[in-house]
Amino acid sequence: MRRKLLVAAAIAALSAGASAQNVKIGVVTFLSGPAAAPFGVPAKNSAEFVVEALNAGKGPAPYTKRGFGGASIEVVMLDEAGSTTTQVTEFRNLVQRHNVDLVIGYVSSGNCLAIAPVAEELKKLVNFFDCGTPRIFEDGSYNYVFRTSPTATMDSVGAALYVKDAKPGVKSIAGINQNYAWGQDSWGDFELAMKVLVPNVEVKTSQMPKLFAGQYNAEISALMSAKPDVIHSSFWNGDLEALILQGGPRGLMKQSLTILTTGETAMHKLGAQIPDGTVLGARGPFGPYAPNNAYNKWFLGGYVGKYKEQPNYASYQMAQAFLGVKLAWEKAQDANGGKRPTNEQVAAALKGSTFEGPGGTVRMAIGKGHQAIMETAYGQTKLEGGKLTVVNVKRYPAEQVNPPEGVKSADWIKSGFKAK
Amino acid sequence: MKIVNVTHGSFYALGAYAAASLTGAWLARGYPPMLSYAVLFVAALGVTLLVAPLIERAILRFMYAKDEVVILLITYALFLILEDVIKLVWGVNPYFIAQPYALLGSFTVAGLAYPTYNLILVALALLAGLGLTWLLHSTRVGKLLLAVIHDPEISRAMGIDVNRYYLVTFTFGSLLAALAGAFTAPTVSVVPGLGVEIIVLSFAVVVIGGLGSLPGAALGAVIVGMVRSLSVHYMPQVELFVIYFVMAMVLAFRPRGLFSLAEPRKI
C-alpha cells in the first residue's frame, strides 16, 4: 500500500499539476535513524491509516466527508533524517517541485524552528505534529505555521504536579536527560516547576549523557549513590529502553520514584521489564491515557486492526494533526462557496479553532491561535496478569499545564503558574 | 593495514543485530540461557564470515593501490550502504536481549550494585588483546602479517600471498568489531545508528594509544573509559566533548599517540 502511494505520488509529482482534483499533502517524519522506531514509523503508520480511512469516507463524525472536502488525499512522504540544511532543502522541494497543498510533519524541534520561517516565506501552510519546543510561537509569530499538539512545557509541568501529588513529602530530585535541547529544556522546566511547587527542594544531581550514548552504567551509579526521592528523565527510544534495562535490575526505580515523561513509547515493547511504580508520560492524553470517546474507538480499533500493534503518542498526534486540518479545510471550503480553499483561508479557519480527536479536545488557544493546548495525564505502571497497565492516573486540565496566551513558558513557571 | 576503515562501525552494528536476532530466537525456543553467551559469539562469527570476505574480495581488493583518503571514502560509502541494508533486513524497531545481561545478576562494590556481565566484557577484551598480541608476535602467521603490512611489495617478492593475508586481516578485524557489538547488545537497545557513535570513539582510542600499537590501544581504551566515567561523576556538563579534549591534549604533546611505532622517514 505504501509503495503504491509513493509511486502514485511520484507519478503525480512528475506530471505536475495534472491531478488538480487531489489534495496533495507532504508528510515529513523520521523514516531512518534512531528516531524512526519510536516516532517516525508510528506516525507514518498513523498517517497512512487515517488517509486511507478518510479517503474511503470512513471517518467518525464530523470527519465523514471523503478525503478533504470530497477530494482524495494524496500523500508525499519524506524522511526527516539528515541535517537541517537537508530538511530545509527538501521542504522547499516539497512546496516548489511537488507543489503540495500543505505540509504536516516534523518531530525534531531544530527542524521545526528552521522550517517555520521558510513556510512563511513560501506562504505554505505547515502543521507541526510533534516537535516540543515552545520557542516557535513564543519567539515569533506566523500566519502559515500551526501546531496541533501541546508543547513540551506541558510534559514537564505535568510531571512536577504529579510528583507533588504522588510523593507529597518529596525533598530531593535528580535528573538524567539527554544532553541536547530537548533534554536540557525538559529538565530545565521540570527543575523550575519543582522549585516553585516545593520551594526547598534539593537538586542532587543532573546527569546529561550524550544523545544515543546507550550505556548509562556510570550515570546510574551516580544516581544511585545520590539517593534522590525523585528521578526525572525525558529519554526516548533506545536510550529510554537502555535506561530501563540497565537501571531496572540495579534497583534504580525501586530506590527513587522515577518519572519518564515520554515513557509511553516503551510500554508496548518493554512491558514486563518496566518495574512497578514507574511513572510514565505520553506527552498528553494519548495511548493509555486517551479518553474512551468515539474517535479513540475508531482510531485504536482501526490502527490495531491494520498493523496488529498498538499506536503510541506519536501516532495519536499525527492523527489529530490530520483531523484538525481536515476540519479547517472543509470549513474554509464551505465559506468559499464549495470551491477549493486557499492556504490563507484554511489558516484562518484553523486559527483559534477547537476540535475533537482520539486524544480528546484540542484547542488552538495560544500562540495567537496557532498553538494547541490539551489536558495531560500521568500514571504509574503495574504489571497485572502479565499485562502492563497504568494505575494512579491523574489528569491535569489544559490551563493548569500550559502557559496562557502571550506569556513565555519559562516566565509563566517562574511566576508560579499565574493564569492571566 | 593502513586503511582507515569506517566500515568497522557497520560490523559493530551487524554483530549487535545478528546477536540480537539469533539470541532472541535461541531464547524463544527455550534453549538453556547459560549457553546464550556462546550464541552471541557464534552470531558475530557468522555475520562476519558472511559479509567481510564479500566486501574485501568484491570491492576493497581493487582499491589498495589508491590513496589513503580514497580508501577511507570507499569505506564510508560502504558504511552508508550497510546502514540501509541493516535497516532493510532488521527494520527500525529496537531489539533487545536482556537475558544474558540480567542472568548473571550483580554484585556490590563499595555500596553500589554492579552488573556481573560487565566483568565478562572486560575478560573478553583482555582475552582478545592478549590473544592478538600473542598471535602477531609469537606465531609464524603473525610475523608474516607484520611483514606484509610493513612492505607489501617485498613480501610479495618473497613469495607471501599478500592478497590472502589482506583478506584474513580484514575479516579478523571485522570479527573483533562484530564481537564487540554482539557482546554489547545485551546491555543496550539495538537501534539504527548504533555504528555511528562507535566509529569516532574507536578512532579516538586508536589515536590516543598510537597507531599500530596494541598495548597503546588497550591503554587508550582504558583512558577513554575512565575519563568518561570520571567526568560523568564529577563534571557531567563536559562529558560531551571531554574525549575529544583528551585526544587533542594527547596529540599536542605526543604527536603520534602514546605508544607509537617508529616510522622511517623518506629522504
Added chain:
Amino acid sequence: MVLLIGGPWLPQWAMFIVTIAFAKGLVALGLMLLLRAGLVSFGQALYYCLGAYAAGALGRFFGVSDIFAQMLAGAAAAGVAAFILGFLLAKYRGIFFGLLSLALSMILYGLLVKNEALGSTDGFNILPSTLFGMRPGPGWVRYAVLASAGVVALLLALAVHRYLNTPLGRLAPAIKDNEIRVEYMGASARHAVHVMYVIAAVLAGVGGALAATTVGHIDPEMAFWTTSGEFIFITILAGTGSVVAPFAGALLYGVIHTTAYDLSPNTWQLSLGAALLLIIVFLPEGLWSLFAQRRWR
C-alpha cells in the same frame, strides 16, 4: 557566469540547491588546497560552523543582516581561529592532522550544545538577508542570494587560482611528496601549511556564513564530524584538477542527495552510498578528470 545570467529563470528550488552548492563548494575549495599538500582535514566543519554562527550572531546581537557583512564576519571569525589553531596544527601530518582537526571541531560542537543561550542543538534562525541595506522582494530573495554567492565564489576562486601560482602555493605538492627536501631548499613547510590552513579556514567561514543565510537556520550539527565528512566527499568527488571543480562536485553531491531522498525515501543512504561508490570506482581522479581529458585533446 552562466548561472548568474541564467539564474532568474531557474525554478526557486533549483536556485536554492545551487546557492548551497556554492557555499559547500567554497569549503571544498579550501579542502582541495590542503589536499594538494597531502593533508586531509576532518574538521573543516569547525570553520564552517564558526562562520555560520558569526553570521548569525551579527543578526542576533547587532541586528545586521547584510549578506556581505555576514560573509565578512564569517571569514574574519574563521580566519582568526585558524591563525591561532594553526600554530598547533601545522606541525602534524597524515592521519594525525585529520583526527586532531576532527577533535577540535567536535569540541566546538560540544561547547555549542552546552550553550543554551545559543539554543543548544535547536540552534537559532538568521534574519532574512539584505543587500547593501535594501531588502529584496520575496520573489527575488533567492536570486539575490544566489547572485551574491556566485560573485563571491567567483572572486574567491580567482584569488585561489592566483595563489596557486605563487611560490608559496606551489610548495603544496612539494610538501606532499617529500617534506624534508622542501626544508633543505630553505622553505618552511610549517609556514606554508599554516598559510594554507588559514586560507582554507577563511573559505570555509565564508561558505558557512553563506549557507546559514540561505537556509536561514544555524545549529551545532554544522560542526559535527559527519558535516566534515560531507565536505571531504565533495572534494574527492570533484578531484583536485581545477578551482572550479569543487563547485561542480558540490552541485553534483547536492543533486544526488536530493534525488536519493526523492526516489527512495526509505533507503536514501543506500542510494547515496552506492552512487558515490560508483563514482569513486570509475572516476578515480574525481569528476574533473572527465573535463580535463577533453581539454588535452
